[in-house]
Amino acid sequence: xxxxxxxxxxxxxxxxxxxxxxxxxxxxxxxxxxxxxxxxxxxxxxxxxxxxxxxxxxxxxxxxxxxxxxxxxxxxxxxxxxxxxxxxxxxxxxxxxxxxxxxxxxxxxxxxxxxxxxxxxxxxxxxxxxxxxxxxxxxxxxxxxxxxxxxxxxxxxxxxxxxxxxxxxxxxxxxxxxxxxxxxxxxxxxxxxxxxxxxxxxxxxxxxxxxxxxxxxxxxxxxxxxxxxxxxxxxxxxxxxxxxxxxxxxxxxxxxxxxxxxxxxxxxxxxxxxxxxxxxxxxxxxxxxxxxxxxxxxxxxxxxxxxxxxxxxxxxxxxxxxxxxxxxxxxxxxxxxxxxxxxxxxxxxxxxxxxxxxxxxxxxxxxxxxxxxxxxxxxxxxxxxxxxxxxxxxxxxxxxxxxxxxxxxxxxxxxxxxxxxxxxxxxxxxxxxxxxxxxxxxxxxxxxxxxxxxxxxxxxxxxxxxxxxxxxxxxxxxxxxxxxxxxxxxxxxxxxxxxxxxxxxxxxxxxxxxxxxxxxxxxxxxxxxxxxxxxxxxxxxxxxxxxxxxxxxxxxxxxxxxxxxxxxxxxxxxxxxxxxxxxxxxxxxxxxxx
Numbered sequence: 001x002x003x004x005x006x007x008x009x010x011x012x013x014x015x016x017x018x019x020x021x022x023x024x025x026x027x028x029x030x031x032x033x034x035x036x037x038x039x040x041x042x043x044x045x046x047x048x049x050x051x052x053x054x055x056x057x058x059x060x061x062x063x064x065x066x067x068x069x070x071x072x073x074x075x076x077x078x079x080x081x082x083x084x085x086x087x088x089x090x091x092x093x094x095x096x097x098x099x100x101x102x103x104x105x106x107x108x109x110x111x112x113x114x115x116x117x118x119x120x121x122x123x124x125x126x127x128x129x130x131x132x133x134x135x136x137x138x139x140x141x142x143x144x145x146x147x148x149x150x151x152x153x154x155x156x157x158x159x160x161x162x163x164x165x166x167x168x169x170x171x172x173x174x175x176x177x178x179x180x181x182x183x184x185x186x187x188x189x190x191x192x193x194x195x196x197x198x199x200x201x202x203x204x205x206x207x208x209x210x211x212x213x214x215x216x217x218x219x220x221x222x223x224x225x226x227x228x229x230x231x232x233x234x235x236x237x238x239x240x241x242x243x244x245x246x247x248x249x250x251x252x253x254x255x256x257x258x259x260x261x262x263x264x265x266x267x268x269x270x271x272x273x274x275x276x277x278x279x280x281x282x283x284x285x286x287x288x289x290x291x292x293x294x295x296x297x298x299x300x301x302x303x304x305x306x307x308x309x310x311x312x313x314x315x316x317x318x319x320x321x322x323x324x325x326x327x328x329x330x331x332x333x334x335x336x337x338x339x340x341x342x343x344x345x346x347x348x349x350x351x352x353x354x355x356x357x358x359x360x361x362x363x364x365x366x367x368x369x370x371x372x373x374x375x376x377x378x379x380x381x382x383x384x385x386x387x388x389x390x391x392x393x394x395x396x397x398x399x400x401x402x403x404x405x406x407x408x409x410x411x412x413x414x415x416x417x418x419x420x421x422x423x424x425x426x427x428x429x430x431x432x433x434x435x436x437x438x439x440x441x442x443x444x445x446x447x448x449x450x451x452x453x454x455x456x457x458x459x460x461x462x463x464x465x466x467x468x469x470x471x472x473x474x475x476x477x478x479x480x481x482x483x484x485x486x487x488x489x490x491x492x493x494x495x496x497x498x499x500x501x502x503x504x505x506x507x508x509x510x511x512x513x514x515x516x517x518x519x520x521x522x523x524x525x526x527x528x529x530x531x532x533x534x535x536x537x538x539x540x541x542x543x544x545x546x547x548x549x550x551x552x553x554x555x556x557x558x559x560x561x562x563x564x565x566x567x568x569x570x571x572x573x574x575x576x577x578x579x580x581x582x583x584x585x586x587x588x589x590x591x592x593x594x
Contacts (some may be wrong), residue, residue: 002172002174003037003169003171003172003173004088004135004168004173004190005167005168005170005171005230006034006133006136006139006140006162006166006168006169006170006171007032007033007035007036007077007162007167007168008036008040008169009139009140009143009171009173009175010033010036010100010124010139010140010143010160010162010167010175011033011037011043012040012096012173012174012175012178012550013034013058013073013140013143013144013178014143015042015043016175016178016179017069017143017147017542018067018179018181019043019069019071019072019549020042020043020044020048020221021043021044021045021046021070021097021248021430021433021434022044022045022058022070022071022072022073023045023048023053023054023057023058023059023061023070023071023072023073023430024045024046024047024048024051024054024072024073024100024138024217024457025047025048025051025073025074025076025079025204026070026075027074027075027076027102027330028075028081028102028164028441029055029075029076029077029100029102029103029104029115029163029164029291030073030075030076030100030162030164030167031075031102031164032164032167032168033073033100033162033167034444034557035326035570036167037559038492041411041583042283043505044433045073046153046429046433046458046462046464046511047458047461047462048426048455048458049144049454049455049457049458050082050454050455051072051074051078051079051082051083051183052082052085052086052185052241052422052426052452052459053262053422053452053454053455054073054074054083054085054086054308054426055072055083055085055087055369056089056420056422056423056426056427056428056452057070057072057088057426057429057430057433057455057458058070058071058072058097058098058099058430059086059089059090059095059097059423059427059428059430059431060095060166060376060413060426060427060428060429060431060433060434061431061433061434062090062093062095062096062430063392063410063413063427063430063431064388064410064413064431064434064435064502065079065410066187066218066432067412067434067517068132069096069097069098069147069150070097070098070298070430070594071097071098071099071100071268071461072086072097072098072099072100073099073100073101073522074099074100074102074117074325075101075102075105075444075445076101076102076103076115076116076117076119076164077114077115077119078115079102079119079160080099080117080119080123081119082113082161083099083101083114083159083571084122084123084126085418085420086099086155086157087099087123087126087127087159087424087494088126088420089134089159089417089418089420090116090156090416091125091126091127091128091156091157092155092159092415092416092417092418093212093239093415093416093417093418094155094156094212094213094216095156096147096150096151096155096156096157096158097150097157097158097401098147098158098159098160098161099123099127099148099157099158099159099236100160101119101159101160101162102161102162102163102167103116103119103160103161103162103163103164103532104163104164105163105164105165105506106163106166107166109163117207118132118552119132119159119161120132120159120161123159126157127156127157127158127159128150128156128158128247129146129149129158129159130158130159130160130161130326131159131160131161131325132161132162132163133160133161133162133163133166134163134166134290135140135166135313135344135376135382136167136169136170136171137172138168138320139162139166139214140170140171140173140178141158142160143297144178144180144181144481145181146158146160146278147180147181147182148180148182148184149456149551150530151184151302152183152184152185153184153185153186153303153453154213154302154304154307154315155216155579156331156525158399159198159592162182162489166306166472169455174289176307181493184215184564185303185321185324185380185531186303186305186319186320186324187320187321187324187325188301188318188319188320188324188325188330189328190305190320190332191330192320193318193325193328193329193331193332193417194561195316196275196299196301196316196335197327197329197332197333197352199273199297199299199315199316199353200230200273200299200340200581201336201343202227202273203272203273203297204272204273204275205270205272205273205349206230206232206271206272206273206275207232207233207234207235207252207267207268207271207272207274207275207405208223208227208232208233208234208235208274208275208277208347208449209234209235209236209237209240209255209274209275209276209277209279210223210225210234210235210236210237210243210244210277210278210279211237211240211276211277211279211280211442212239212240212278212279212375212416213236213238213240213277213278213279213302213322214240214243214277214278214279214322214326214384215239215240215242215243215278215409215410216322216532217278217303217321217322217323217324218323219278219322219323219327220242220243220244220409221326222323222326222330223243223244223277223322223326224243224248224250224328225330226243226326226329226333227250228250228335229330229333229337229342230342230345231250231251231342231343231344231345231348231420232275232349233250233251233252233267233344233345233348233349233352234248234250234251234252235249235252235253235254235255235264235267235268236254237254237255237282237285238254238256238259238282238284238285238401238414238416239279239280239282239411239414240278240279240415241401241406241412241414242406242407242408242410242411242412244410245385245406245407245408245411246405246406246407246589247405247589248289249349249353249382250349250352251340252264252265252268252356252409253265253352253356254353254401255268255285255569256284256285256286256287256569257283257284257285257287257421257563257567257568257569257572258398258401258561258563258564259283259397259398259402259566259570260285260401260402260572261356261359261360262355262360262562262574262578263352263355263356263358263359263360263571264570265570265572266355266359266381267351267352267355267571269321269569269570271296271397271540271558272296272297273296273297273299274297274299274434275296275298275299275301276296276298276299276300276301276302277301277302277322277325277326278301278303279300279302279308279314280307280310281311281364281374281501282300282312282416282417284312286523286569287402287564287567287568287569288309288566288567288568288569288585289312291568291569291570294571297315298312298314298315298316299315299317299318300314300316300317300318301315301317301318301320301322301325302317302318302319302320302321303319303320303321305317305319306529308346310485324440327387336463344402352368353590354593356589356590357590357591357592357593358592358593359524359577359578360404360578360584360585360588360590360592361373361403361485361562361574361576361579361585362576362578362579362580362584362585363403363578363579363584363585363586363587363588364377364583364584364585364586365376366528366529367528367556368526368527369526369554369555369556369557370525370526370528370529370531370553370554370580371398371555371556372395372396372399372471372473372525372553372555372556372559373399373559373576373577374471374528374531375427375471375528375531375553375555376399376400376402376404377402377403377585377586377587378528378531378532378535379441379469379475379588381403382531382532382535382536383439383441383587385405385407385408385411385437385537386408386411386439386440386591387411387441388413388431388435388438388439388441389404389406389408389412389413389414389442389443390409390413390424390427390428390431390440390441390442390466391413391415391424391444391447392414392419392420392421392422392423392427392444392448393415393421393423394413394419394444394445394447394472394477394478394479395445395477395559395561396443396444396445396448396477397414397443397482398561399564400443400476402561402562403412403592405587406521407542407590408444412424413427413431414463415427420451421447421448421451422448422451422452423448423452423454423515424440424442424443424448424449424468424475425444425453425454425455425456425468425548425591426452426458426467428440428442428466428468428548429443429455429458429459429462429464429548430442431466432459432464432465432466433464440446440466440467441467441468441469442466443468443469444467444468444469444470444471445470445471445472445473445477446471446472446473446474446494446509446511447479447494449511450509453511453514453515453518453519456468456515456518456519456548456550457518457519458519458522459519459520460518460519460520460547460548461519461533463546463547463548464547464548465542465543465545465546465547465548465549466542466546466548466549466551467538467539467548467549467551468512468548468551469551470550470551470552470553471553471555472507472511472553472554472555473555473556473557473558473559474493474494474495474507474508474509474557475492475493475494475495475557475558476493476494477558477559477561479550480492480558480593481561481563482491482559484539484560485565486567491582494508494509495507495508495557496508497511500514503580507554508545511524511550511552512524512552515548515550519547520536520547520548520549520550521541521542521545521547521548521549521550522542522549522550522552523537523549523550523551523552524552524554525551525553525554526553531551531553534551535551535588538551558575559575560572560576561576562575562576563574565590578593580592580594581594582594
């Protein structure tokens, strides 16, 4: 038998479980693990500037490609607490990441030793499993179980806390005979699928709601095939955006209070049956449940049995992995088509596309300062279907979801449930590092950008190029818009006159100087006519210097983005004028009908 430290055994297991990248910050209590990481080789490590940043980088890495599991590493005490936000983000969006923390020696954990904290208890509510390993011989089994838990059922994060003495203890472990545990995924039965399909076929105006679970299960091709077989239009959720290409004739648009299309909401409100696959009925998607559910029959397919009925009781529920369910849905639909027993949905699908061609928002404005809608229009022109967009929260994300186009799975990488400010920069670095040949474009408002701006230096140090579109109105725009209901505009202004950059006026922080000071390239745009040129220049700078490139668009201070003020998807307020001429929305998927 081979003898090695528990830390070395942990690293060997990571390699055999398919881990290729880790993100973190070393420290005294985790240094034995880092020594093993260096000695073993084979795992690329990226040094973060903040440990929370490392957790979001791990998320970005996982989200970039099927099968990826990002690993974030930190020392004892505050390193673990810093990564709690990343764990919360990961569990909210069903993202498997592994967080490894150092810990004080086992003999003094309970004695208020320096940076000793019960991180396993702190992390328990935001992980699928959180454990402090007190016996070195248990380390291999705990790691093996961690990967099994992360991948099984509804995926999610795990935290493993390793006391420094446990890491250094030698154990018997043979890495050559190590094997991952089988992954458990519940699978639908043919009887369940036949019943659900029978309910769908009995409807007149059915829809499929495709959630992030379809992308997570790598089942997007099956989803599209099933939609094409049945002729049923598809509503992707925000987390499922890209599961069916935006240009597909059966893509009916997104539904919701904020990140939704006018035509998507209109089509949903005309439907009488909804088949939800791999979605969780998030409140920003549904709004008021009485409006969302009225007059509709629901079938819900989800990998997590307890998710069915959590938000509202469906008429029929199936606990199943999305890929397993869609495999059977396709099989059953093929049989029905061969027997001539599938209803003709062409008129219903055509009606959805008719709404898509008539209910559009205006994006073309020539105003100075720039209106944000024009930024997304120019992004559509500059960045093609291969682009991977990364964003988290704010008016920038909401408007981007309303106006950008996504054509492939994992090309809209969005922190949906937690939405922490600061997520975008480190997540984009994780995505870009996982797919070095991809065009990665991040999207932030000024406050999200400032939260973890130091992580730009990681991109400069490790030569991770991507383009970061920064829409700057020097405001907490989403909170300002929400404060309208309280008739206040309080503590949401970021404006000040920067004595070192008077040319900015009241826009405060000089993001160009900061980005350049962190080793990156940056371009400021004040005229909408210059946006296209700036994006092309950014592509060239990223390719030449292999660093992040920031394109800052100076926006008008106040723009109210379309959203519901009554929690009702049938009552979304269009604060700006909508498109009435084709040139109002020149990059829309369907040319506007007038």
